[in-house]
Amino acid sequence: MQHYFEEFINEIRNKNIQIYNEASIQYELAIFLRNKLPDYFIQLERNVAFFGLDKKKFEKKEIDIVIFNKNKTEKTAVEIKYPTNGQVPEQMFSFCKDIKFLEELKEHGFVNNVFFCFADNKDFWQGNSPSPIYKFFRNKQIITGNISKPTGKERGEIKFHINGQYLANWQSVNNLTKYLSIPI
Secondary structure, X not given: OHHHXXXXXXXXXXXXXXXXXXXXXXXXXXXXXXHHOOOOEEEEEEEHHHHOOOHHHOOOOEEEXXXXXXXXXXXXXXXXXXXXXXXXXXXXXXXXXXXXXXXXXXOOOEOOOEEEXXXXXHHHOOOOOOOOHHHHHHOOOOEEEEEEOOOOOOOOOEEEEEEEEEOOOOEEOOOOOEEEEEEO
């Protein structure tokens, strides 16, 4: 799957595909994948219950993009983020929440899952902050372990645990936008 994401990025770089918000990425990536994987279903915002899973047992309920075969024996989930309204620490927390969700899906038979993130705000990949959430996305520290809420009345409260070990490696799309792709 990873090579399809690299091809998709190259289409953006070559200006064959335009992205401007999270929904545009979902739609454009779904169209791109449908052309590359004609024998698979590519669906957006699919509830986990569609796959016979109890949605109460998951960090989230809907999968941004799901790729599956006719009998649902091969399933891949893609979670996408493209924050455009700031809220840097909260969005980083949401990135971690998506990673946790993909781990949960992996435990239920989804393979080759990917967290795909775009950002055009440098605060996501550079700067100094005492908040622990920043270290994962700015300092190339392994994303793993207990994840705490970074802001609000629940600040510092552990919300979930990431079991695997993942690295956020930002790469350039163009002069303004960077992306990261994390296989789960």
